Amino acid sequence: MDRGAAGEAAETLAALEQLRKRTHRRAHGGAWLPALGVAVLLLASVALYRYPLSQTNSIDADYPFWAGLPDEQVSPVASYIFWFVGTPLLFAGMALWYSWRARRHGVRAAWQPVVATGVGVLLLLAVLAAVPTGPLPDMLINREGPHWGGLLTPLLPLAAAVVVLGRVERSRGLVTAGVWIALLTAWLCTTFPLGHLPGWFSRMTGGTDLGGHLSLRPGHYLVLMALPLLVVAVVNLAAARRAARD
């Protein structure tokens, strides 16, 4: 092997890398719409809370937290309908989108995991639906946490769907966004009231053993949850448009 062979091999590698990038843009350039869809669903769920942005002295939260976060809902039935209609509609929209892209670009996205996640989300929600609703259990009113029962929320299946979507679309941003939604949901739903900081965390930040409280409302938290998804959607759409121009 001589320098000519090395040059040839280097040229081959460079050409393959170009081809790989071009195919990646074509195959995964449509991730922005599902990301945007999930973000819109999260943001639309702000309307399910009685006091989405304003502070209130007391809250009357129904359990399970059908709106998503443990706060007072306008109507638990409306919250329930929102997620049970909204989530299938979102997945149906995703399916149509990927089907259209496959016809237009000649490249199929990995349908099976997406469909499996969609069905999985529905099954999980159906399991959640079997749990009777009622007033907050005493254990949740007590400030000692974590309260694992709070994890019965439609936000976690959605977070799982975003993680799987990220794997399918080979997008670290989407995987991170899904994990972010899951972590935020897990924290918010296992502590009560909303935004409660445990004693150990408060101690770490120079507070007391009694813990603390962030004065954010469900609307603020939902915007925080949707933010990484919106960033991924904008970046992906910009890359797709740039690729289309080139």
Add this chain to the structure above:
Amino acid sequence: MPHVTEPRPGRPEATGQPPHPATVLDDVVHQRVRLGVLTVLSEAHECRFATLRDELGLTDGNLNRHLRILEKAGLLQVSKGYEGRRPVTWLRLTRGGRAALRAEVAALEELVSRIRAAALDPPEGED
């Protein structure tokens, strides 16, 4: 399955040295068009025959010939279906195909870095 080279006496691997990357290159994969096919399919879950043909700038017959070789080696799967009334052929990389491409690219990278390193070393006796 990808072609595997057995170690033979006198060859580097028989003497305990790591094999030269050139000996690891797979004859089935180490071909410009077939490398292109595997690269495109590695990024897509499934790709239409016509899309692949246009992307690589080939004729139907030429691409078909290479696809048959790759399919026979178990590196890709071919499935046929319809879009409306139009027949469509979809191609998908197998696990073996993905591994073969990864090995090929790694061997090429190793080859390039070895030759570049050798080019930077001064010849013996020269300071």
